Amino acid sequence: MSHRRHSNTVFTRRGLLAGAAATTSLVATPSIMRAQGGSLKVGVLLPRSGFQAGIGQDCQRGVDIAPGILGDLGLPNLAIVNGDTESNVEVARARAEKMINEGVQLLVGAFDSGQSSAIAQVAEQKGIPFVINIAAAPPITEQGYKFVFRNFPTAPMILSDAFANQKETFAVAGAAPKSVVFMHVNDTFGTSMQQGISAVMPKFEMPYKIAEQIAYDPTARDLSVEVSKAKSTGADALLVVSRLNDAILLTRELIKQRWTPTAVLSMGPGWYEDQYLKTLGKLSDGPLSFVPWHDPKKKLSPQLEGALAKAYPGVNLNTNHIFTFEALLVAADAFRRAASTDPKALADTIRTTNITNNVSIGPGIQFNPKGQNDKVKNAAIQNVGGKLVVVAPEEAASAKPEWPMKPYDKRS
DSSP states (O other), rough: OOOOOOOOGGOOHHHHTTTTOOOOOOOOOHHHHHHSSSEEEEEEOOSSTTHHHHEEEEEEEHTTTTHHHHHHTOOOOOOEEEOOOOOOHHHHHHHHEEEEHOOOOOEEEEESSHHHHHHHHHHHHHHHOEEESSSSOOOOOOOOSSSEOOSSSSHHHHHHHHHHHHHHHHHHHHHHEEEEEEEESSHHHHHHHHHHHHHHHHGTTOOOEEEEHHHHHTTOOOOHHHHHHHHHHHHEEEEEEOOOOHHHHHHHHHHHTTOOOSEEESSSTTSSHHHHHHGGGGOOOOOOOEEEOOTTTHHHHHHHHHHHHHHTTTTTOHHHHHHHHHHHHHHHHHHHHHHOOOOOHHHHTTTOOOOOOSBBSSSSOOOOOBBBBTTTTEEEEEEEEEEEEEESSGOOOOOOOOOOOOOOOOOO
16 A cells, blocks of 8 residues: 655654654644744654554544644644654654653654553653543553543453444344454553453353454564464454554465454454555455444544545545544644643643544543543444445444455455
């Protein structure tokens, strides 16, 4: 997949460690500038290189389409400083420190839970607001931080919604797997999800049993052994927590080993990414992802989708764009209400956020005393013909699930 990238978002390790950062200035309207004494300098940290580069670059699209929509909402635009974490926790930490030292007044990022945890520590120490776009590890908002805010569900929240939406999907399909193999990445997010399953799953009386749990490295280049082990269990379906590259690897290995599960039930990224869809073509059809998503019935959703289609024709609106945009929406809303670029004033204002004109599923964006939006919800989406359709919850559904998955060897 070709990723559209502006020159200011391309970083090398040498440039990163030297502290080089290119800035795209998005100038606020003159009246807002006079009232607030300048634009808000926002550092956006994403894994634009390394093994998570595809997703990080996709999140950047949410940054690119934000200015026009923020302007339409009467919000100030933001001076964006783009930074590359290189998919590395220590680089993320170092880059956050460098950005703050160079005058950034608010941070956004970083997709990955491990990298976001490191940035959160720096932000709290420096007293700089950090608005997390995507990261699900629960401990991030369990540390008593005062400058860290997350508009994204935690792993237990994702699991709870995933199991509820799975049961609804099974009911509509009129069928359900009796056993699954749980395959998951062994990074911070995958481990959090694995730990949460034992606590959350019993509450939902799921129709299936977990036959085997298989952890693997998200940077692995060969998953043949893991897939062979999963296949040997005789399980009906795959329950997965993946990233982009390994989702592609897993699919190719399923095809190679001539195993088509009844369903692939994903509780994370990878399987709905545009790069996954375009890399695999018709072989990408079928997986069900149970993830935070947009509510197509909210009035701002078509506007966001239209802006993405105009800037990036052929790219499907997904979680990466939705929650990166909403992180900037939180920042711009706080900047307007605080009428200040002072980090403490911004943090105080973010705590009182109440945005109902948003795009994600749920009543809107608010933060509890821990800095967590605990009301954001998930959807069940399915890959169908290169598109993503919502199959649950019923109030947001645009299609019925295709069940079971069509055998890989029966697809042209």
